[in-house]
Amino acid sequence: MKEKTLLISVATGVLGILYFVYAGITLYNWIVGTFIQEAGSVNNVLGLFVSSDPGCAITLITVGMLMLGSLYYKLDDAKGVSCIFLGSLLGVALLVIQLLIVIANVASIGVSLLSGEAAEYVLIEDVLRPEIVLGVGSVLLFSFSILKVRQITGK
Amino acid sequence: MNTKTKKGKPKDFKKIRIALAGNPNVGKSVIFNELTGGRAWVGNWPGTTVEKKVGKAKIGKYEVEVLDLPGIYSLTAYSLDELVARNGIVEEKPDVVIDIANAANFERSLYLTISLLEMGVNIIVALNMIDLAEAQGYKIDAEKLSKLLQVPVIPTIAIKGYGLGKLKEAVTRSLKTRKNPEKIVDYGNLVEIEIQKIEKLIKRDTELSLKYPPRWLAIKLLEKDRDVEEKVKSSPFAEEILKQTQKSREILEKQLKKDLEEYIAEKRYEKALEIARECLKPIKAKPLTLTDMVDFVTTHRVFGIPIMLTMLYIAFKFAFDVAAPLCDLIDWFFGTFLYDLTMSSTLPPLIKSFLGDGIITGIGSILVFLPNIVFLFLFLAFLEDVGYMARAAFVVDKIMHKLGLTGKSIIPMILGFGCNVPAIMATRAIEDKNDREVTALVNPLMSCSARLPVYLIFAGAFFAAYKGTVVLSMYVLGLILAIVMALLFRKTLFRGPSVGFVMELPPYMMPVVKNMLIKTWERSKRFLFKAGTIILIAAILIWILSITGPSGYIGIEALEDPYLLEKSWIGALGHFLEKVFSPMGWDWRAAAALFFGFVAKEVVVAAMAMLYGASGEEMLPSILAGIFTPLTAYAYIAFVLIYVPCLATLATIRGELGIKYALLALIYEILLAYFVALGIVFIGHVLGIS
Amino acid sequence: MIPLAFVREGTQVKVIKINAGKGLSRRLTELGIIPGAILKIVKTQGPGPVIIKVCNSKLLFSPCDSCTLGCSSSYGWRIVLSFGMAMKILVQELM
Numbered sequence: 010m011k012e013k014t015l016l017i018s019v020a021t022g023v024l025g026i027l028y029f030v031y032a033g034i035t036l037y038n039w040i041v042g043t044f045i046q047e048a049g050s051v052n053n054v055l056g057l058f059v060s061s062d063p064g065c066a067i068t069l070i071t072v073g074m075l076m077l078g079s080l081y082y083k084l085d086d087a088k089g090v091s092c093i094f095l096g097s098l099l100g101v102a103l104l105v106i107q108l109l110i111v112i113a114n115v116a117s118i119g120v121s122l123l124s125g126e127a128a129e130y131v132l133i134e135d136v137l138r139p140e141i142v143l144g145v146g147s148v149l150l151f152s153f154s155i156l157k158v159r160q161i162t163g164k
Numbered sequence: 165m166n167t168k169t170k171k172g173k174p175k176d177f178k179k180i181r182i183a184l185a186g187n188p189n190v191g192k193s194v195i196f197n198e199l200t201g202g203r204a205w206v207g208n209w210p211g212t213t214v215e216k217k218v219g220k221a222k223i224g225k226y227e228v229e230v231l232d233l234p235g236i237y238s239l240t241a242y243s244l245d246e247l248v249a250r251n252g253i254v255e256e257k258p259d260v261v262i263d264i265a266n267a268a269n270f271e272r273s274l275y276l277t278i279s280l281l282e283m284g285v286n287i288i289v290a291l292n293m294i295d296l297a298e299a300q301g302y303k304i305d306a307e308k309l310s311k312l313l314q315v316p317v318i319p320t321i322a323i324k325g326y327g328l329g330k331l332k333e334a335v336t337r338s339l340k341t342r343k344n345p346e347k348i349v350d351y352g353n354l355v356e357i358e359i360q361k362i363e364k365l366i367k368r369d370t371e372l373s374l375k376y377p378p379r380w381l382a383i384k385l386l387e388k389d390r391d392v393e394e395k396v397k398s399s400p401f402a403e404e405i406l407k408q409t410q411k412s413r414e415i416l417e418k419q420l421k422k423d424l425e426e427y428i429a430e431k432r433y434e435k436a437l438e439i440a441r442e443c444l445k446p447i448k449a450k451p452l453t454l455t456d457m458v459d460f461v462t463t464h465r466v467f468g469i470p471i472m473l474t475m476l477y478i479a480f481k482f483a484f485d486v487a488a489p490l491c492d493l494i495d496w497f498f499g500t501f502l503y504d505l506t507m508s509s510t511l512p513p514l515i516k517s518f519l520g521d522g523i524i525t526g527i528g529s530i531l532v533f534l535p536n537i538v539f540l541f542l543f544l545a546f547l548e549d550v551g552y553m554a555r556a557a558f559v560v561d562k563i564m565h566k567l568g569l570t571g572k573s574i575i576p577m578i579l580g581f582g583c584n585v586p587a588i589m590a591t592r593a594i595e596d597k598n599d600r601e602v603t604a605l606v607n608p609l610m611s612c613s614a615r616l617p618v619y620l621i622f623a624g625a626f627f628a629a630y631k632g633t634v635v636l637s638m639y640v641l642g643l644i645l646a647i648v649m650a651l652l653f654r655k656t657l658f659r660g661p662s663v664g665f666v667m668e669l670p671p672y673m674m675p676v677v678k679n680m681l682i683k684t685w686e687r688s689k690r691f692l693f694k695a696g697t698i699i700l701i702a703a704i705l706i707w708i709l710s711i712t713g714p715s716g717y718i719g720i721e722a723l724e725d726p727y728l729l730e731k732s733w734i735g736a737l738g739h740f741l742e743k744v745f746s747p748m749g750w751d752w753r754a755a756a757a758l759f760f761g762f763v764a765k766e767v768v769v770a771a772m773a774m775l776y777g778a779s780g781e782e783m784l785p786s787i788l789a790g791i792f793t794p795l796t797a798y799a800y801i802a803f804v805l806i807y808v809p810c811l812a813t814l815a816t817i818r819g820e821l822g823i824k825y826a827l828l829a830l831i832y833e834i835l836l837a838y839f840v841a842l843g844i845v846f847i848g849h850v851l852g853i854s
Numbered sequence: 855m856i857p858l859a860f861v862r863e864g865t866q867v868k869v870i871k872i873n874a875g876k877g878l879s880r881r882l883t884e885l886g887i888i889p890g891a892i893l894k895i896v897k898t899q900g901p902g903p904v905i906i907k908v909c910n911s912k913l914l915f916s917p918c919d920s921c922t923l924g925c926s927s928s929y930g931w932r933i934v935l936s937f938g939m940a941m942k943i944l945v946q947e948l949m
Binding site for chain 2: 882883884888896899905939
Binding site for chain 1: 457477488500
């Protein structure tokens with residue numbers, strides 16, 4: 010059991026750091042795009058497309074914070090479990106929203122076809138994103154955290 | 165159709181009425197929806213802004229009217245909600261009142277139960293949320309409770325539908341009984357003696373004694389209940405009763421050495437505790453609940469605010485990006501499909517224009533936003549029902565205070581991004597009068613969805629690459645101005661320390677989808693109403709004012725020909741306003757379009773399209789580029805953001821706060837808008853941009 | 855006897871006096887905050903709103919035990935009090 014927790018702790022740490030990294034890149038993109046005209050924005054890191062939306066950066070930071078926070082409070086303590094529970098839950102939420110957005114974008118193409126307009130959509134750009142890929146990691150951590158929560162609340 | 169029941173009373177002729185009472189957050193709406201299927205008529209209690217919800221239910225073989233009373237903690241005359249509920253029970257005379265108690269917060273619910281019994285109301289207690297109580301480690305003996313209170317007690321889990329059948333049965337059985345008020349709380353010998361003295365005098369007024377239980381009146385008089393004092397004043401025995409009351413109060417306050425009202429309230433609460441103690445049975449105590457764990461994070465010093473911002477972000481992504489295809493669909497339906505259909509029909513040109521350019525374009529331009537609004541409200545309803553919103557209010561309270569607002573202002577502020585009308589109605593939840601008024605007054609600065617098309621058109625025309633940022637800057641500007649105005653108001657017109665709030669943090673729960681949908685629908689309905697009536701009228705009005713003028717009827721060609729348009733009423737209006745806006749460099753058409761935005765801001769773009777002779781809104785950007793400069797364009801959209809709440813919003817402010825506040829909103833916003841726009845142009849010139 | 859606003863997180867207190875006007879006291883009474891009530895401070899962050907849990911001692915259960923997260927297992931919901939309110943409730947710390 011102890012090794013399992015250690016393994017999960019490492020996974021949490023890595024994932025948390027990744028969230029932070031992508032948040033940072035997003036912020037950089039935003040600053041560069043808004044205030045400094047010439048420099049280009051970093052759009053593709055490690056195969057994932059990164060946006061320049063500051064709001065998105067905040068959400069990625071939040072998830073990263075909670076994941077690293079769970080390590081600070083230790084994963085076998087109720088406080089740590091609370092952090093990973095909510096952190097991974099938010100990660101999953103971001104994943105879901107991004108998927109919904111993809112579906113919505115596809116639907117929009119459908120609507121523009123109705124009015125006879127041609128439209129283009131690069132699906133892959135909206136799918137290979139940190140919210141989705143890291144989000145998969147969040148899903149795994151979430152299932153782990155649910156087990157721990159059940160343990161603690163004795164359900 | 166049977167005309168007599170077993171006891172020989174012709175019940176089908178008399179309307180059967182029941183009422184639902186209970187603390188806030190106990191599941192009253194759930195039970196209401198379960199009984200009525202969500203069919204409700206919502207209005208206001210006469211002369212107040214308190215919501216009155218009435219529905220119809222089938223209980224047993226009766227068609228019953230169900231009255232949903234406001235959520236209250238007790239029956240004093242201090243809070244409007246409580247007064248309304250109290251008078252509601254007396255005026256509407258429900259045959260049975262279902263008192264919904266929260267098993268997970270038992271003694272507090274009992275406080276209200278006891279108050280109701282003292283008032284002589286025929287109640288049934290629905291003991292709700294027994295599953296939560298068990299999760300928290302205890303069980304309630306419903307039978308014992310029933311014996312102690314001498315009323316039926318039905319355990320329920322409303323969300324799961326458990327116990328509702330038995331509840332309905334209990335209602336039918338109770339229809340045939342009349343509860344006699346007893347002495348439920350013993351206030352101690354000293355007080356009891358005085359109560360009896362007053363009671364004796366009251367009993368002499370037979371009419372009064374029939375309407376209200378004498379003992380209850382006596383106790384309330386001793387509690388200095390203003391409302392009861394008024395009711396007693398109209399009795400022929402008023403003088404003696406009130407004199408005795410005064411004497412009794414003096415005697416008791418001297419003997420008890422304590423404030424009489426406090427003493428009575430405490431005694432009542434002690435009774436609630438006593439009953440609770442007798443009926444509560446601890447089972448295995450659970451060490452920790454999920455709510456505790458999640459709250460550790462959501463109210464955390466460090467994590468709290470980022471989590472709140474994340475929720476906000478998700479709300480907007482959901483409301484705008486995910487709803488987008490539906491908006492496009494509606495836009496296509498009205499703008500292309502219906503419009504083309506109308507224009508290619510064989511109706512006379514005037515009618516075609518009226519339908520096409522007037523009605524279809526008008527309505528279409530607002531309905532385009534319906535998906536955004538519905539999705540936003542849906543997500544907010546989700547957050548509210550899950551229980552998160554209370555935590556969000558806690559987390560932002562400190563900051564909000566520094567900005568002249570309160571934590572509870574956060575919900576109206578967020579709703580305002582969808583539509584200001586339901587947002588201002590949501591300020592009812594704020595207890596402090598000053599806080600409430602300030603929140604409502606600055607709410608129109610929250611950029612509602614109606615202003616979006618104006619931003620988008622201008623941003624697209626002048627700031628193509630930075631479109632997103634420009635639009636974002638409008639939202640931010642609105643926020644900043646709201647904060648500035650809130651602080652200003654708080655320091656001047658609405659001075660005074662915040663009275664402070666008390667807010668419950670209910671346990672987190674899986675929201676019931678049905679209730680979420682009902683809540684969302686009720687809020688979206690307000691927006692639709694505004695679209696359906698006011699904007700429709702505005703669209704027709706613009707149309708009429710465009711094809712007629714000081715010199716008479718011009719003809720629908722004016723809609724296509726800007727030269728003709730100049731001769732219309734709209735042209736006249738525009739030229740008049742042009743002088744006012746000359747420092748900003750806006751021509752008469754832009755000024756005229758603003759006038760229409762007063763009715764509904766969505767209309768500004770349509771008005772501009774018509775005024776500039778753009779045959780479609782796609783042409784507008786290129787035309788605008790010739791009239792505005794980036795600087796004057798930015799000033800223009802800032803003006804649209806700030807000036808004047810739209811007509812529907814004004815009407816709402818008037819409804820909630822009164823006409824003085826509506827006028828205040830109107831005036832301060834026009835002035836603010838003018839100066840900000842002026843300021844933008846001025847600063848721009850100083851910086852050398854133009 | 856100190857105002858509730860100044861009590862540290864995690865402490866259990868007994869309400870001694872409430873310095874509020876009629877309306878406010880009544881509101882507090884309805885929520886179970888009366889002289890003699892036992893409260894636990896769940897969260898307090900400097901000058902600002904306070905989260906408390908009402909654990910009335912008049913009931914069977916002993917007041918909440920300490921636990922890793924702060925008040926739990928209890929009976930009674932949490933209530934948020936604004937800073938102003940918390941200043942008006944005078945309490946005495948227990949143990």
